[in-house]
Amino acid sequence: MLLFNWICIVVSFDFHLLMIPLIMSVLYVWAQFNKDTIVSFWFGTRFKAYYLPWVILAFNFIIGGSFMNELTGNLVGHLFFFLMFKYPMDLGGRSFLSTPEFLYRFFPNRRGGVSGFGAPPSRRPAAQDPAGGGGGGGGGRHNWGQGFRLGGE
16 A cells, blocks of 8 residues: 555655655545544534544644645545445456555564464463562562551661
8 A cells, every 4th residue: 555655645746755755645544434523623523533634634624734735645545445445346346446565574464473483482380479468578479568657767
């Protein structure tokens, strides 16, 4: 996704390569997957996540900033979402985008559990306190003593 976004942003001649357009494109895809999630914006404004990329674009337009970076990010995010998910899954079309195979060697597609980055640590038995838990000198516990009260003599 990041490689596709970066290429589209470079092709659109927006040379803030990994800033606002990239963030907005990732936000756009997140918003498409979480359409019904309620998000909060400035001053406690609450609305569905589906509208968040467009609210940010409108907000930057209102405060006088350039909204072209946000617009570029939204368009690239829409293009990615359409080509990766909407067209192949919902409309039955051909899949134009796929993750390169070499990335699966570095980032496995499996979720949960341990996946090839070593073995889980062996479980150690709990230490037993031979002194009976009184805080004495045995069993790896420290005898802190009774201490002194602050401000007292």
